[in-house]
Amino acid sequence: MQHGAYQDEADRRDADLAGNRCLGHVVACSGARATVSATAEKGSTELAELWSVGRLISIRVGENRVVALVCAMHTDVPGWKDGEDNIMQIEVELVGEIHPDEQGTFMFSAGISKYPYLGAIVHRMRTSDLKMIYDQGSTNTATIGCLTQDRSLPAHINVPALLSRHFAVVGTTGVGKTTAVALLMHKALQADPSLRVLILDPHNEFAAAFPDHAVVIDTDTLDLPFWLFRLEEFTEVLFRGRPAIPEEVDALRDLIPEAKRAFKGSADTALLRKSTEKSSLTADTPVPYRVADLLALIDERIGRLEGRSEKPHLRSLKVRIQSAINDPRYEFMFSSNTIHDTIAQTISHIFRIPGDGKPVTTFQLSGIPSEVVNSVASILCRMAFEIALWSSGAVRLLVICEEAHRYVPADPTLGFFPTRQAISRIAKEGRKYGVCLGVVTQRPGELDPTILSQCSTVFAMRLANDNDQEIIRSAIPDSSTSTISFLSSIGNGEAIAFGEAVAVPMRMVFERVAKRVLPRANSGLAPTIDSAAAGVDLKAIVQRMRHIDPAEQPQMADLPQPAPAPAQAQAPAPAPAPPMQPDYDEAPASNHLDTAADFPAARPEPEPQRPDPALEPAAPIPQERASESRAGDRDQPAPTFSPKPQLTRRFGGGDEPRREMSSLRSGLLKRPLSSLIDK
Structure with a gap:
């Protein structure tokens, strides 16, 4: 009815x-x-x-x-x-x-x-x-859909209350979380044009949702200098997600400030004007330095040390740094050969200050190596809080953390501590300085309860897991706990909203988003479909897998084509003849392989192999000579076997002398014992 x-x-x-x-x-x-x-x-x-x-x-x-x-x-x-x-x-x-x-x-x-x-x-x-x-009874409201009970009535939210206090969108896969977040962002930007939005996008879906208002940053356009990373974030990159070695971390803590003091590339860096103030620079200070200077300091320390016990960890640290520099996946950190103080340009580009009409930044994390994603998320959230803090609230920021349970899991032993610390700081203190956190997750049960408890507005979409429902039930007001019983059966695009941004908990349906701004994956990638062959361009895929420049792409062979069926069965080709036994020579062997021109047209037949005297049975020694031999042995040192002159293979080998010594030993072991005992 x-x-x-x-x-x-x-x-x-x-x-x-x-x-x-x-x-x-x-x-x-x-x-x-x-x-x-x-x-x-x-x-x-x-x-x-x-x-x-x-x-x-x-x-x-x-x-x-x-x-x-x-x-x-x-x-x-x-x-x-x-x-x-x-x-x-x-x-x-x-x-x-x-x-x-x-x-x-x-x-x-x-x-x-x-x-x-x-x-x-x-x-x-x-x-x-x-x-x-x-009815909110306020002019700062936005319509995000309609009520489930009466589709003729709009569903309103209070935008200032939504942005001044953090919010969360939870729901299982496929219920429309990403579309709902995109809708909320469009409404928030309409209500507050000065808002700056940073989206941590692990699935590359939000670029299509803001075609006219967003700047897309991916592995091709990302420029995040390594010197902006704190020590913990930098070591996470070097050790690639594995536990760090304390000795190497201590060495970095001592040497990075030295490398920063040695940098003289920017006359505007106030911290470098007084090189005598050693306490002004630490390993966490965002000041440029050169990797070459850091490696030189490591070499210098290796040369000064006495004793081998303290050198291996420095050599290992040097190898780690060189490996990270040469890894094409880390090009976004070490791409510039000339180091400049570009922190202002980096902040302006990532956080859209002033913005140039595009207040949204979609940070696509899918192409970044998995072992450094936590470090990148940590530095972005940390910089967002510091920008809002030191601007005294002049810059209003909203950080959307998609798949938040990856960065701040409920288990404190999991995840990357600096990332957890940066996001928790925004959740606990961000609203005082104008930075808001938007949490999006499909598993609220695996999310840190402290983060969810700081979200004053929650949009709960369909959740099938009992543990996830219990988490939401604990966050909803007691007077509406029975509302959570609907979470397992509500439809796609439907949610139960409760918190500061709504007057009372309401069951509502999000309005449909225009197809032009509908979030979809891989929208930022160029098509790889070959129109001529109507197939996939595998060479482009390989190029992206290798993370290298097309100019440096090695020449790949053409893709194999199906061979035509043979007219008749052919006999298999004869097996190649075994290679000729190489000659041996007493001259030093060269490191190159001889060509056919190095050999004469015809070689004489080799002489028959002569028996080795050492392998022949020893003749009986006369009694007289035996006694003389025993008497002389007391005055002479024990005889030693001198091997034959070193023989080297003409093709650069060196294994044949070992074979001769081995045959000599085996011959001595096989000699009758009676021949070695004086009669």
Whole structure:
């Protein structure tokens, strides 16, 4: 039944109008709930349709009208009797009341001054009352959709309350979280044109949602100098997400300030005007320095150290730095060969100050190496807070953190601590300085509860996980906890909004976003479809995988084409002849392979191999000579075996001498024991 058509006079309780008659009577009441008894006459469902779960109803208490939310219903006996009266029991939750003020004007308040009495009459909710409940009574409102109960009534939010205190959008995959966030951002920018928005976009979806208002920063356009990273963030890059080695971190803590003092490239850097003030520079100070200077300091320290026990960690640190510099995936950090103090240009580009008509920055994180995403998120959130802090609130910033459970997980042992610290600082102190946090997640149960508790407005979309529902239930006001029971069954694009930006918790449907500004993935990438072949350009994909410049792309062979079927089966090619045994020479071997020109056309037949005398059985020694030999052995040192002169292979080998020594040893071991014992 369409009740939104009843306006003003039609809202009167005329007995002749269907749907306006009494719905039931209160038969039980507590501090937060009440039970209503109603009768469906002769099995008719016309009255029962007005009791659907999630609808608001009105209870007459004198001049006041108590507003209640239907949360459950059942009949007094099992089953439904057609053609007979059915007694229904409806459980409702008390939300607030509509009462007249001193001037006689009716207004809505969340508190209840007069509770329903037993037998109080229950009516359907008037359209005018429904509008009064959700009316913000302020000009700083924006329409984001319509009410689920009455699609003719708009759903409003208070934009200053939304932005001055943080908000969250939660819901499972595919329910429309990204579209809802894009809609909220468009409404916020319309209400506050001075707002600057930074979106941490891990799926590259928001670039299409702001085609005229956003600057897209990806791996091709990102320029985030390494010297802007703090020590913990820089070590996260060097160690690629693995635990850092304390000795190497201590070395960086000592050497980075030295490298910053050695930098003389900017005369405008106030911290470098007095090189004697060593305490003014630390490893966390955002001052430029050269990696070459840092490596030179490491080499100098290696040369000064005495003893090998202290050198390996410095050598390992040097290798890590060189590896990071040469990694093409980290080009956004080490792209510039000439170091300049570009912190002002970097802040202006990322945070859109002044903005040039594009106040939104979509920071696409999908192309950034996974082991440094936490460091990039940390530096962006930290800089956002510091900009708002040191500008005394002159710059209003909104940081949208998509997939927030990745950066601030509920388990304190997971995640990157500087990232958690930076986001937590915005959540706890950001509203004092004009920086707001927007949290978007599909798993609120895996999000740090402290972050969610700081969000004053929550848009809860469909959630199927019981743990996630419990998290939202703990954050919603106690007077509307039954509203969460709808979370597992609401439709796509539908949400339950509660908090500072709405008057009372409301079940609403987000308005549809124009197709032109609909978020979609990979909108910032150039198409890789080959129109001629109607296929995928694999060379372009490989180029992106390697993160290298097209000019430096190695020449790749053409893609293999299917070979035509052979006319007849061919015999397999004969196996190649084994290579000729190389000659051995006493001259030093060269490192190159000989060509055919180095060999004569014809070689003489090799001589038959002569037996090695060392392998022949020893002849018996005469008695006289044996005694002389024993007498001489007492005066002479023990004989030693001298190997043959070093033989090298003509092709640069060196294994043949070892083979000869091995054969000599095996020959001695195989000689009869009697030949080695004096007879």
